[in-house]
Amino acid sequence: MSRLKIAIQKSGRLNEASLSILRECGIIIPNGTGKLIAESSNFPIDILFLRDDDIPQYVHQKVADLGIVGENVLFESRKQVLMLKKLGIAKCRLSLAIPKDIPYNSIHFFSGKTIATSYPFMLRAWLDQYKVEAQIEEISGSVEIVPGLGLAAGICDIVSSGSTLFSNGLKEVELVMKSEAVLIGTENIEAAKKTLLQQLLFRIDAVLSAKGKKYILLNTPNDKIDAIIQILPGMKSPTILPLAEKGWSSLHSVIDEDQFWDHIDELKKAGAEGILVVPIEKMIQ
Ligand code: PRT
Ligand code: ZN
Numbered sequence: 001m002s003r004l005k006i007a008i009q010k011s012g013r014l015n016e017a018s019l020s021i022l023r024e025c026g027i028i029i030p031n032g033t034g035k036l037i038a039e040s041s042n043f044p045i046d047i048l049f050l051r052d053d054d055i056p057q058y059v060h061q062k063v064a065d066l067g068i069v070g071e072n073v074l075f076e077s078r079k080q081v082l083m084l085k086k087l088g089i090a091k092c093r094l095s096l097a098i099p100k101d102i103p104y105n106s107i108h109f110f111s112g113k114t115i116a117t118s119y120p121f122m123l124r125a126w127l128d129q130y131k132v133e134a135q136i137e138e139i140s141g142s143v144e145i146v147p148g149l150g151l152a153a154g155i156c157d158i159v160s161s162g163s164t165l166f167s168n169g170l171k172e173v174e175l176v177m178k179s180e181a182v183l184i185g186t187e188n189i190e191a192a193k194k195t196l197l198q199q200l201l202f203r204i205d206a207v208l209s210a211k212g213k214k215y216i217l218l219n220t221p222n223d224k225i226d227a228i229i230q231i232l233p234g235m236k237s238p239t240i241l242p243l244a245e246k247g248w249s250s251l252h253s254v255i256d257e258d259q260f261w262d263h264i265d266e267l268k269k270a271g272a273e274g275i276l277v278v279p280i281e282k283m284i285q
Contacts, residue, residue, distance in 0.1 A: 002192035003044040004200065007064035010049035014181055017089040018068040022047070024281075025203035044196055055184075056081055062186050065193055066200075071179040072158060076119050081184045085204060088211060090181040094119055096174040097165050098154040099147050104173045110134040113153035116146040119176075123156045126176045144168040209283035214257050217276040222247050224271040231266045232259060254280065 008018040022029060027043045038047045048064050055067040056079035068087065072094050096115065098104055107130045114135040117123050127134055139146065143157045144164055156176060159165060165172055183204070189197060220228050228251060229238060238253035251272075260277055267275065 001044060002190065002196065003039075003046055004066060004193055004196050005046045005048055005064045007048040007050050007055045007058050007067040009052045009055070009068070012052060014052055014068060014070065014090050015049075017087075017181065019047075021068075021087060021089070021204065021207060024207045025200065043200075045200070053077070059184050059186055065186055065189055065197070067184045068181055069184060070181055072119065072122070072177065074182065074184060075177070076121050078121060082187060083182050084185045085183040085201065085208075087181045087183060087204075088208060091179070092158050092160045093178050094122060094156065094176040095159045095172045096154055096156050096176060097144075097147075097159070097170040097172050100169055100171040102153075104171075107132050107174060109173075110154065114151070115154050115156055116143050116152040117156035118143060119156055122176060144170060203282075206282040206284050209285055210280040212257050213254050213280050213283060214260060214277045215252070215280050216255050216260065217250060217252050217274075217278070218267065218272040219243060219248055219250055219274040220270075220272050222249055225249060225251065227270045228267060228272055231263050231270060254283070 006022070008022075009015045019029060022040075022045075025043075027040045027045060029040055029047055030038050036049055038049070040047070048058070050058060052069055052073050055064070055069040056074050056077035058064045059067040059081045060079040066084070067081075070090055070092070072092070074081070074083070096110070098109070110127070110132050111134060114137050115123060116137045116139050118138070118140050120136045120138045123136055127136075137146075137152055143155045145168060146152045146155055147170060148168060154173070155170070158179070159172055162172060185197065216232070218228070225240060232253070232255055238251050241250045241252070242248075243250055264275075
């Protein structure tokens with residue numbers, strides 16, 4: 001029987017998040033075996049643990065059918081693979097930064113200067129787009145210390161909270177690309193594996209759809225139902241059930257979590273009572 005092979009990061013920022021998406025899809029993965037490959041016992045899928053930089057190559061060469069990798073690594077690798085789904089995890093950006101005390105007016109600041117990066121391909125493409133001629137110094141790891149050492153005028157690196165730049169006396173001046181983890185795959189996957197892939201994608205969709213969503217239940221006087229529906233824009237067609245108490249109903253719907261906090265006071269003022277907000281594990285659209 002066919003089994004899918006998915007490559008995920010062995011250790012690092014993407015490891016836990018990738019495993020938890022698979023686990024939320026109901027896939028059982030043995031814990032911490034330290035092995036290069038783990039076999040799921042309840043879904044025909046094997047998990048390969050690799051360095052993230054190697055994942056596009058393994059998928060391109062069909063050693064793995066699927067992979068989870070950051071767009072930054074994928075685009076820098078320039079490997080021909082299919083981008084199947086954005087996963088909404090490991091969000092970050094590839095940015096240019098310079099020492100914070102150096103004045104900065106425009107991209108042309110970098111003309112004739114040296115920029116240190118682990119992303120030479122993407123940086124070159126971006127500079128070309130703006131017709132800026134700069135020298136690219138390719139280095140791996142600890143790019144942020146380079147300007148302090150006087151080895152480059154600026155850096156192009158991954159930023160998330162910005163605290164690494166800040167603690168190295170740097171400021172972010174240009175955004176090169178936004179990135180998040182994506183599911184990648186190969187073309188011309190064999191028929192039996194394609195069926196498995198569709199099952200997996202269906203589950204991933206259900207997991208991703210539920211993210212940031214909550215199920216809300218509240219009690220309301222019947223004459224306030226319309227007002228309450230107006231307050232929560234997500235509540236297009238809520239379920240309305242009569243309560244044992246005459247003139248009252250229970251209203252159920254799915255809402256965005258952030259919407260809830262914005263509207264809680266209004267809901268209470270409009271007459272909602274006994275408000276319950278509960279997590280949703282999976283959502284099939
Ligand atoms: O060993 P392996 O090669 O597999 O891992 P790695 O060290 O190359 O990658 P890892 O685990 O650091 O990151 C994996 C992926 O997570 C990256 O390719 C990005 O897609 C994504 N990601 C999300 C990040 C960050 N956020 C991030 N903050 N990757 C790196 N960083 C680093 C960045 O390089 C800088 O040093 O964190 C620092 C900046 O963070 P802030 O929060 O201080 O701005
Ligand atoms: Zn890496």
